[in-house]
Amino acid sequence: MRTVIIWLILICAATSVFAGKDPNKELAKTLINDGKSLEDRGNLLEARAKYAEAAKFNGGFKELAEVNKKIVAKTGELVASAKGSFDAKDYAKAIDQLQGAYKLSPDSPDVNCDLGVAYHMAGDDDNAVKSLHACVTDVKKPEEKSRYEQLITQIDTKDKPVALDEGQKQALTAFNQGLRENQDALPTPSEDAELCKKLLDNEATLPKTPAILFNLAKCSEDAGKLEDAARFFSDYLSASPDSRAVPEAKDASTLLTSVLSFDGAKRDEVRAHYRSANQYMAKGRYGLALKEYEAVRDGAPEFAFGHRQLGLFYEALGRTSDATKELDAYRTAKDVQAEEKEWAAKEVAGLADKQAKYDAALRDGAAKMRPLLFSGHSGADGVLCDQAIQRLQTASDAFALAPEANRLLGFLYIEASYPAGAKHAYDASTASDGAPFFFAWVIGLKDSKESVFSLIQIKKEGLQIEPLFTPAPRKKPKKGEEVHTIGDKVPQSCWSVIDSVDFLVPQTPCGEFLAVKDIKGIESKQAGIEITTTQNPISITPVNLFQDDPIQNGPAGRKFANRYTRIIERYMENDVTKLGVEHMTGGEKTGMGLKIGLIALQGASGVANAVSSAEAMITVSIYAMQAMQMLQQYRRETAMLSQPGVYKPIPVDPAPLAFRVE
Numbered sequence: 001m002r003t004v005i006i007w008l009i010l011i012c013a014a015t016s017v018f019a020g021k022d023p024n025k026e027l028a029k030t031l032i033n034d035g036k037s038l039e040d041r042g043n044l045l046e047a048r049a050k051y052a053e054a055a056k057f058n059g060g061f062k063e064l065a066e067v068n069k070k071i072v073a074k075t076g077e078l079v080a081s082a083k084g085s086f087d088a089k090d091y092a093k094a095i096d097q098l099q100g101a102y103k104l105s106p107d108s109p110d111v112n113c114d115l116g117v118a119y120h121m122a123g124d125d126d127n128a129v130k131s132l133h134a135c136v137t138d139v140k141k142p143e144e145k146s147r148y149e150q151l152i153t154q155i156d157t158k159d160k161p162v163a164l165d166e167g168q169k170q171a172l173t174a175f176n177q178g179l180r181e182n183q184d185a186l187p188t189p190s191e192d193a194e195l196c197k198k199l200l201d202n203e204a205t206l207p208k209t210p211a212i213l214f215n216l217a218k219c220s221e222d223a224g225k226l227e228d229a230a231r232f233f234s235d236y237l238s239a240s241p242d243s244r245a246v247p248e249a250k251d252a253s254t255l256l257t258s259v260l261s262f263d264g265a266k267r268d269e270v271r272a273h274y275r276s277a278n279q280y281m282a283k284g285r286y287g288l289a290l291k292e293y294e295a296v297r298d299g300a301p302e303f304a305f306g307h308r309q310l311g312l313f314y315e316a317l318g319r320t321s322d323a324t325k326e327l328d329a330y331r332t333a334k335d336v337q338a339e340e341k342e343w344a345a346k347e348v349a350g351l352a353d354k355q356a357k358y359d360a361a362l363r364d365g366a367a368k369m370r371p372l373l374f375s376g377h378s379g380a381d382g383v384l385c386d387q388a389i390q391r392l393q394t395a396s397d398a399f400a401l402a403p404e405a406n407r408l409l410g411f412l413y414i415e416a417s418y419p420a421g422a423k424h425a426y427d428a429s430t431a432s433d434g435a436p437f438f439f440a441w442v443i444g445l446k447d448s449k450e451s452v453f454s455l456i457q458i459k460k461e462g463l464q465i466e467p468l469f470t471p472a473p474r475k476k477p478k479k480g481e482e483v484h485t486i487g488d489k490v491p492q493s494c495w496s497v498i499d500s501v502d503f504l505v506p507q508t509p510c511g512e513f514l515a516v517k518d519i520k521g522i523e524s525k526q527a528g529i530e531i532t533t534t535q536n537p538i539s540i541t542p543v544n545l546f547q548d549d550p551i552q553n554g555p556a557g558r559k560f561a562n563r564y565t566r567i568i569e570r571y572m573e574n575d576v577t578k579l580g581v582e583h584m585t586g587g588e589k590t591g592m593g594l595k596i597g598l599i600a601l602q603g604a605s606g607v608a609n610a611v612s613s614a615e616a617m618i619t620v621s622i623y624a625m626q627a628m629q630m631l632q633q634y635r636r637e638t639a640m641l642s643q644p645g646v647y648k649p650i651p652v653d654p655a656p657l658a659f660r661v662e
Contacts, residue, residue, distance in 0.1 A: 028059030091122035109138035157210035210240035222282030224275030284427030304333035318402035365391030403434030444538035524562035
């Protein structure tokens, strides 16, 4: 992270030079002097902020490097002191010392892993889990990640160490590995479904520990085996009645009990629809799951619980009027208990406030996100990126599956190399036809021989390519031809549409559509994505592909070498996508990054020279997207993987309850 910050600043300084901006040396000097004063008083973080700001004006690089060394050294001293306190079993003091280290180095694996273990030993498991989720994000080695993930499960389920034979260990390790790979990449729906097969196939031979029971229950539910799921959840509640995972197990158990207890004329149909709904939910196909819930309502309107669940689904989608109708039907149905009627009335009464909260947070989040893309912003504004995600998260907290907020979150998460979050957000947005999108340079469009900066939208039926601009000069228009330009170089095919839309992306197509039937192949290449069509080949170079990839090795690293191809494969639902060479090396990735970086830099300079300040809304700052690296801390804090309903890594290895040693 520290080297990334310096790299970002160097990139931003280079952008300013190419854009023709003269560095303000006096301002840089003032900022450096302010930083030195702060550094002399021991305020290292404040000093670093001043030097980072000075770097935007081509100064302060040496000072920034030196203060980073001091921060690293001070962090190391605090961790060493905390280890002494931990070894003496003075956990409160160790936590205090580690909290001081966290303020200096919030992305340090030593700090977060040790803090999580210290909290756990002190009996504060809520904070332990938060720190351990951050630890899992920060640690690089897959086997070490796995041990800390297993520790989180042990805390959640209160698992005790159990002896495993070789066959059992292999089956559980395979499940954990599949879970990790699905978190590290955007899996296809079939890959989602394959995860549980590894566990269910070995169910009879596995010990029934709390963690295994919980996962067997979830896997049975997702496989449509409702009776088995209810039994496993009941067994889990008996095996671990006071664990942290009890609330989610109780909620799932209550739902299953209600479905299985329905004995109306359409009993078998209701169960079949819920089985299908659960299978679709497991694959992230929320739109199809909704149709199953609606089928229950339409086929068995007397089933009160069906109205309840459909109402909550509509609420999650942000469809408040539909949610009100279903929840009112639930609370007025006979045989619904008084406390449930009261709950439903309160839920309906609170929808207006939730809608207002959602709308305000969405507008604010989009407004904070827009300058990073369209305003000629030339700095790695990590604070603005964090604020955009925080506001969009606030919106999704109100309506978890609402398409607008989730569409933008999915984009931010994929740019920030957070595939688990991107999968959740994109799956939610596509439930209401909110197409995933990213930005790229495109060569091969019908109306241009040049590289065109475009917005790529992934739809089930194909790819919508919305051209935004090109740095190449336009040819003289033919007589009578209507040409829309900014200045004399930038075609504005979709500019007016984007400029008028609050949520950043076109709502009506205005570019070129590549239908699935016309696409013969999609393949990851070192320079991006190559699409073979029935007519002409198209080359797509995503603007953020040269960012460091957090996955270093293993199958997930190979599969996720091109995150954008993974998006196309999952959401266009095609069978022609190839993920690229399996043996791509680190050197090849570096070469790919340098090549794409050069293309983007050339494009940024051309655009800056072509567009006047009065027309800056369409000026895209390529390097602003580098700021997504700054989201790492917030990615950890969202703890997407700890949300109820997901599978839990099963403890196989000894718990890492000592201080971490690099």
